[in-house]
Amino acid sequence: MALLSKKDANLILDPLADNNPITIQVLGICSALAITAELQASLVMALSVIFVLGVGNVVISLMRNIIPSKIRIIVQLIVVATLVIIVDQVLKAYAYTLSKTLAVFVGLIITNCIIMGRFEAFALGNGPWKSFLDGIGNALGYGVILIIVGFFRELLGSGTLFGIPVLGNPIEKTGLYATGYENNGFMIIPPAALIVVGIVIWVQRSKNRALIEEN
């Protein structure tokens, strides 16, 4: 492992599984519920958060010694807001229909608890390189869950993946639909995301018993 020391590698790998921001820390749930009905929207949301959190963590980390601690939240907000507006404008310019689908949720990345959480908990106390890795790692952990949830919701709810029909045509009754199969309307509505996230948490904790809290 020449590229990253073991410690650095853990910064990226930990949030992917054993310290996942969604399934373990249960942060950033709102957007996970709202935009995961389609895989494409999930993917774009994941990429946006990777960009915002990766760059934001570096910026905050570089400024960590000059930010007065009394106004640090405001400074953090300005950094996130700037990055989010960049993402929003890029989406509007190059993927207009998609930005319509994501609607207000791109703007709401600002309020995503994961981002402020990483700024507070990590970037304010660590150097830029480590902060970058931590930001990427946490955003990837968030993105992985988004894509898992989006995959199941789109497949079961609409019978498509990335908008491409994979189970046949529901109107002409081809493919799987010829056998009487029908799309599951429940998967389209946000409560289904809550249940899918719950199942992911269930599977993860039964695979790794150390994650189960004592109570």
Next chain:
Amino acid sequence: MSDKRLTFKKRLHILKHHYRGKKMAPAFNAFHTFLFAPNETTHSGSHVRVADDLKRAMNTVIMALIPVLLFSFFNTGYQHYSAINGFPQAFSIWDHFLTWENFWLGFKLVMPLVVVSYGVGLLIEFIFAVIKGHEVEEGYLVTGMLVPLIVPVDTPLWMLAVAVVFGVVIGKEVFGGTGMNILNPALTIRAFLFFAYPTWMSGDKVWVHGAVERTGTPDAISGETILGYLAQNGSYEYSLSDMFFGFIPGSVGETSTFLILLGGLFLIFSKIASWRIMVSAVIGSLVMGLIFNGVVDAGWISTGSKFYGLMSFEFWQHLLVGGLAFGIVYMATDPVTGAQTNRGKWIYGFLIGFISVMIRVFNPAYPEGVFLAILLMNVFAPTIDHYVVRGNVRRRMKRLKHATILPKDTEQAEVPKVETV
């Protein structure tokens, strides 16, 4: 009976010792206790054990459901043939309703629903029991019978199977199994079906067998429910006795208010279900119905309003149509998900009836609200109980504050006078 002969019961007991501690033990015990009461005695402390354990309670509810199930066989056939050939002019129970033809068609259509519901549900219960090393829990016995009775007759079997898996796993097992669930599993299954496959669960085509597959052909038939007609401000041709005895389209087992009433009385007298919940739910729905009738009488809404049909519906007739009666008797009274305190039961039942009728009237897309009302109140039941218990504690604290507590060694000690407020 001589002691040496091996009866069936003894064989089972021997087998039970043989299986003890093995992985299959829970599965075996489930069948064993289904037939016989366990022969174990308590070893420490003194516990009074009665024979009417959970399994007996469940069996009693199933007994109360059997007449409804039998009726549903006949009604399924009757609705199907009447929709095709026209309703008989002079209706006679023996000639038109209790016929082999009706029974056989209903049997062919309803029994698969029952079999799938029990097969899939119990399979999951067994799997979880073996994984967790618990005894198989009896909770599914009633759920399995309720589920086929609250779905439309033409529900595809695979949909029912998917919904049962969802309802039992997400509605019950993740909370820890029977007795720990916050939502009624049968209603969770119904709600899943409704949100996942709305075209199969509502509309005017699903309530009579054959209506869906005949859509768009010259033989098309319709089977709108009474609530469906009312939601469209239409009129219906069913008499009051049709509604009461259940010769109307609807979910498989919900139509006969008469048999549900008998089942309810049976459950009350066998002390399995709470009469408080049933009575208060009836009162709640009557009150809401009266309020709507009052709104119509006061002339606040015009006859053109989309709510007019349901609002002007006689308040007490709400109990005769749709699933309200079935929900009140068999679902609202679920001891696990309902309120536990006596005063809580009154509030819980009242709100179920009240909200059911409210959803009926204000949700024109789907003129039935019983399952939503019961699920909502399932969620609130612990809160209701909490405040009832707190209220009781506060009242007794207040009483304690005003009470004159006499010292123990006075002369009046034999007649302690405690003033209550």
